[in-house]
Amino acid sequence: MADQPFLQAKAVSKIFAGKYAAGVRNVSIDIKPGIITAIIGESGSGKSTLLRLLYGLLSPQEGRVRFKGEIVWGPEEKLIPGHDSMKMVTQHADDLNLFANVWDNIATLLPNTNIKYKKERTEEVLTQLNMLHMADKKIAMLSGGEKQRVAIARALTLKPEVLLLDEPFNQVDTSFREGLQNDIRKIVHDTGITVIMVSHDPAEVLSMADELVVIRNGEIIEHGAPLDLYNHPQNFYTAKLLTNCNVLNNQQAKLLGIETEKEKVVIYPEWIGIVQSFMPKKWTVSSILFKGPFEELILTHDDARIKMFNLEMGKYPVGKHVNVKVSKHLEF
């Protein structure tokens, strides 16, 4: 049916027995096709559990997961766990044959009934993942990031409709990470595949995802486009997950001219600027962290401490007194 939800969890719960009875609780979510959805949350909040429920690696105790209207069966009901139209890659790239080369790790998944297609498809996925030039290399010779590329290429070989990525870039160093993130975005754009990823890294989810799902203690607390959630989080938890923000109590916030009854005032570092003014300079630069293209200034005033970004390197040395202006803040 045309208006059937693509991948949907409805009132799904999976609670693991134990001291803290953790897992996911009464989760409903509609995964839209052809985009990247990222599930974010602090450690132990239930991200991987939700991903495994969507894939069918776990059976819900309550509720149902449906893919195009049909039930996604769990491991008890299915001989080979995991839905046939989906593939999952974890941070360990553990289904690779270490003693075979890159080419054979892909080609072996394709049937011998059409040798021409087998060659073309292998070449195509290796090109998509920028690994064709390494086709002859043994997996054991590859770096962690390269192995992860092959694992993703393998997962894509049989053209699944959904690719699930569980912290896929954890073992990949920063410089390699960005390339891989861009390649995945391009694959989503070019092929229309649906990606659901779990990540800890705010920079990663903000730049990669089209939709963010925020999970806390096994429950989805909000979801939306990265830009909206970043600028207008409904929860303090979401702001803390997405940024390394300043958190002040309402008394400290008064020092910045913010009057509120709410308990917490959140100010992102980029919302603070130094201004020239004839008013007494109340804030003192107490330390400076060099961050490459910019400095992070730590400013103090009484018991309040705020960090801000400064592009004019060296202009505000430690000990300098300044006035600051806040362009925006959030209250919780």
Ligand SMILES: Nc1ncnc2c1ncn2[C@@H]1O[C@H](COP(=O)(O)OP(=O)(O)OP(=O)(O)O)[C@@H](O)[C@H]1O
């Ligand atoms: N097989 C299991 N048996 C018992 N408890 C489990 C099992 N799998 C997960 N849990 C518990 O369920 C909770 C959610 O785990 P999950 O792995 O989904 O969290 P997560 O958000 O992915 O965490 P992390 O970011 O640390 O990987 C945790 O408290 C975890 O200890």
